[in-house]
Amino acid sequence: MQINDKVYNILKYVAQIALPALGTLYFALAGIWGFPYGEEIVGTITAVDTFLGVLLGISAATYSRKNQAIDNKETK
Template sequence: MSNKTYDILKWIAALVLPALATLVIALAGIWGLPYGEAVGATITAVDAFLGTVLGISSKNYQAGTDETNAGE
């Protein structure tokens, strides 16, 4: 995964998806829209998955960087 892709996905996971879940739940409650909590929970689940994948990717990248620098 390129650094740019990682940064974009990290921004989405840290800011966009939590804000979107909050917006969906709030608007569903205000306007009486159906499935607001279910949609918000789904967005939150996707966000948790994305955060985990990005964390693993970051850890693997750091481990590879540490091994590369160990030979210097």
């Protein structure tokens, strides 16, 4: 699986910054203001974030392997 650079960068930002920040914000506000389903919502955000991280890791590994193969062909 490989995605283009623009999509990769957006998803990387979402996975590394936006979702963890959103989960932390909701968890804190749920504790302070008594918002419902704090654990369930934060658990869901964490699960989605982990899944997205795995997909991005697979994409990065595929990209690296592809570029190494191209580099190896060019040096021969």
